[in-house]
Amino acid sequence: MMIQNAVILSTGDEITTGKVVDTNANYLSDKLAEIGIDLVAVITVGDVLDRLEWAWRTAIEKGDVVISTGGIGPTADDLTTETIARVAGVKLRRDEAAVDHMKRLFASISRPMPENNLKQADFPEGATVIPNPLGTAPGFRMPVTIGGHTAHLIVLPGVPREMTPMMENTVIPWIAANRGTDQVYAVKIFQTFGMSESALDEAVAGLIKPAEAKVSFRASFPQISLKIRVEGKPGEVDRKLEELAHRVREKISQFIYAEGDTSMEETVGRLLIEKKLTVAVAESCTGGLIGHRITNIPGCSQYFVGDLVTYSNDVKSGVLGVSEDTLKAHGAVSEECVREMAAGVRKRTGASVSVATSGIAGPDGGTPDKPVGTVCIALSADDQSFTRRYQFRGTRDWIKLITSQVALDWLRRYALGLPIADSAIFRR
The missing domain is CATH 3.30.70.2860 (Alpha-Beta Plaits)
Known part of the structure; x- marks a missing residue:
């Protein structure tokens, strides 16, 4: 056996109709490239039996290995397993170990198992089951020969949180071991x-x-x-x-x-712990997004003090102590305002360092002087205060996300002793 190339097969009407973005194919492409497997094609096909059969036959013809995600659930439109059996010319068999696994999963959440879940324990004859510790749908692997060419089919669930550990713990090691080279x-x-x-x-x-x-x-x-x-x-x-x-x-x-696969908020959290720093946030245009990202990281209570979402001017003034004169003279979207917001939240929480944001995320609310995408960010600490005005572009969610990323990057830079002044690519 020598596996040198692969075809990815993504199934599901939700993908072909554009309701779901096929992130699985991107992930699989990366993983295959990392171990030197040439990706021949990515085939996307809906839940139609004759189209699925065409897709599988085409993939088997082109690839040494074919990796499929989706179509192995319990419902009538999950057709992957029966399609493969049909293409391979074999019958389905029930795997009792898979049945026992499903029953234990349902028992663990005190729910009766619907009868149609048993369908997920049926596999084509000759298949090797790939356990799924996080879900009810096991995967499987099997060789299929068409026209003298043998391809190894690897079938995985479409749910990323289930598919990913199966790929990394079982599939990748198997493919790597069968590449037929010492490289x-x-x-x-x-x-x-x-x-x-x-x-x-x-x-x-x-x-x-x-x-x-x-x-x-x-x-x-x-x-x-x-x-x-x-x-x-x-x-x-x-x-x-x-x-x-x-x-x-x-x-x-x-x-x-x-x-590696590490987020900005993970990096910031690790650095704050290392430097024994605490952080507080005051948010306006980001509406709590920075705090949300920080609290996505386990153990954030070691460094995260709090997040005050002060959207209105009255709350900026009443809660954070932003001066009425500042708001009248410069407006809420100004470096002067966010400087006072950052100082105010740090004073009220006792945090070592704080960041604050205020801006116009759109799609409305812009002016000639402050168009949509105008965002001001501030950082406050005992040893320094820093502010900057940016002109971001994009949709409302993009503007909020890039603002949160810049604010977190400022915290990273502060913890490392780097200049807070980052790239000028977004600078107004």
């Missing part, structure tokens, strides 16, 4: 913020030669990932990867907020 791959991912994709590309240009590694970028608003993938002999790739990663760190260190 291995190592990957380093840098999460960056504060540079555009083109500026990032320009900054690292020439650092890594094509013969040394593959360098790729992915813009996923509001951050950009830089990935280095190295191929080589076992024992060599890690050393080689670290050498290349060191070059990147030296060049763009202040814009790298994490390595």
Whole structure:
């Protein structure tokens, strides 16, 4: 067996109609690339039996391995398993271990198991079950030969939180073990913020030669990932990867907020704990988004004091102590206002450092002097106070998200002793 390429098959009317974005295909593409598997195609098909059969036959013809997500639920439109059995010319068999697993899951939440869930324990003859510890739908793996070409089918649930651990714990190790080569791959991912994709590309240009590694970028608003993938002999790739990663760190260190699959708020939380700092937030246009992101991280009670959402001017004045004169002279969306908001929330909570936001997220409310997307951010600490006015562009949710990202990045920079003045790409 030698697996060199793959086809991804995404099924479901919700995908073909645009109601759901196919994030699974993006994730699977990344994981396959990391272990050196060439992706031949991504096929998306709805819940129609003849179309599904066409998709599977096409995928089997083109790929050494075919990875499918979706279509293995308990309802009538979940047709993946029976389609594969039909294509392979085999019968379905019931796996009693899968039945027992489902019964235990339903018993754990004190609910009776609907009879139609038993459908998820039926597998084509010759299939190897892939356990699903987080859901009722196990996956499976099986070889199918059509026209003299054998493809290995890997069927996974469509729910990302179930599919992801199955892929990483079971599927990836199996594929990697069957690549038929002693070459291995190592990957380093840098999460960056504060540079555009083109500026990032320009900054690292020439650092890594094509013969040394593959360098790729992915813009996923509001951050950009830089990935280095190295191929080589076992024992060599890690050393080689670290050498290349060191070059990147030296060049763009202040814009790298994490390595690996780590969010900005995770990085900020870790730094605040390391530096023994506490933080408070005063929000207007972001409406609690910064506090929400901070409290998504387990253990945030060690450093997060509180978040005051002060949307109206009366509350800014009455709760945070923003001067009426400041509001009259400069307005709520001003550097003067957010400076007082940040100082006010820090004074009232006793936090080591605070950030504040106020802006016009749109789509209405802009003026010639302060168009939609005008946002002011402030940071307050014992040793410094910093404010800046930005002109963001995009939809309301994008403006709120980029504002929260900048505010969190300011906290990261403060904790590291870096200049708060970040990239000028958003500066008005």
